[in-house]
Amino acid sequence: MSDRTVTILLVEDDKVDVMAMKRAFRDLKIANPVVTAKDGFEALQHLRGEAGLNPVPRPHLVLLDLNMPRMGGLEFLEELRNDPSLAQTLVFVMTTSSAEEDRMRAYAMNVAGYVLKHRFGQSFLEAVAMLEHYWRVIEFPT
Numbered sequence: 001m002s003d004r005t006v007t008i009l010l011v012e013d014d015k016v017d018v019m020a021m022k023r024a025f026r027d028l029k030i031a032n033p034v035v036t037a038k039d040g041f042e043a044l045q046h047l048r049g050e051a052g053l054n055p056v057p058r059p060h061l062v063l064l065d066l067n068m069p070r071m072g073g074l075e076f077l078e079e080l081r082n083d084p085s086l087a088q089t090l091v092f093v094m095t096t097s098s099a100e101e102d103r104m105r106a107y108a109m110n111v112a113g114y115v116l117k118h119r120f121g122q123s124f125l126e127a128v129a130m131l132e133h134y135w136r137v138i139e140f141p142t
Contacts, residue, residue, distance in 0.1 A: 006135045007060040008034045011043040011076065012094075013068040017117070021063070021094075024128045032132075033057075039068040040076025047086055059140035063131070064111075066095040066102055074102070077109040088141035092131060 008025075012018050018036055025034065035056050037043035043062070049055030062080075066073035073093060080086050093106045093114045103114050112134075115127045 004059055006032055006140070007057050008032050009037065009043060009046060009056050009060055009062045010034055011037045011040060011062060011068070011073070012065045013038045014065070017065070021128070024125055028125065028129055028132065030128070030132050032135075040064075040071030040073060040079070043076055044071075044079060044083075044086075047080075047089070048083075060089070061131075061135050061140075062089055062091040063094050064091050066093060066097050066106070074105055074109075077106065077111070081109050090135075090138075090140065094127075 010018060010021055012021065022034060024030075025032070035046055037046050043064075045051045046053050046056050047060075064073045064076065071079075073095065077091065080089055080091070091111045093111050094117055095102070095114075096117050097103075098116055106114055113131075115131075
């Protein structure tokens with residue numbers, strides 16, 4: 001992979017979960033820039049550079065919760081995959097939903113992975129460390 005920094009778009013409506021994710025990045029010494037969005041609608045604005053926002057720089061990776069107001073994660077994925085300029089965006093779902101239907105729908109929309117949030121213990125730190133290793137070794141779409 002090139003030396004370009006990967007920007008993380010964290011799409012999460014729960015402020016406690018956002019703080020926990022940022023704390024995990026800090027604890028693991030992950031210094032990548034993090035942009036947050038409280039729902040899928042706001043995430044699309046960030047990715048497209050709409051509503052006065054600068055577009056999230058490439059390469060970027062989306063960490064997506066599923067259960068959010070206004071536009072949930074699955075609706076966001078549908079919109080993302082139907083937008084030719086964003087369709088190849090790498091997305092990891094990070095959710096409390098263990099429903100097989102949610103997991104199957106997410107994978108049908110080409111997510112890179114589906115990670116269950118186990119309420120931010122050691123297994124959560126291990127999941128974040130695995131994600132960081134992943135984005136350091138892969139080649140991103142341009």
